[in-house]
Amino acid sequence: MYLICNSCKTRIANQPGSVVFPCPKCGKYQIVRCYRCRRAAVKYKCPECGFEGPN
Ligand SMILES: [Zn+2]
Numbered sequence: 001m002y003l004i005c006n007s008c009k010t011r012i013a014n015q016p017g018s019v020v021f022p023c024p025k026c027g028k029y030q031i032v033r034c035y036r037c038r039r040a041a042v043k044y045k046c047p048e049c050g051f052e053g054p055n
């Protein structure tokens with residue numbers, strides 16, 4: 001079982017600093033962000049509702 005970063009599509013395997021959280025808008029989709037993308041504030045987009053973050 002592994003997760004794919006929503007922004008850069010990198011596989012995350014127990015990477016410290018990575019986060020998984022439900023979409024702030026629809027709550028239906030699990031957003032995955034790796035440490036690198038969080039630090040660089042790279043945008044993510046929910047494929048379910050089109051919500052774009054971070055904010
Ligand atoms: Zn990433």
Ligand SMILES: [Zn+2]
Pocket residue numbers: 023024025026027028029046047048049050051
């Ligand atoms: Zn959503």
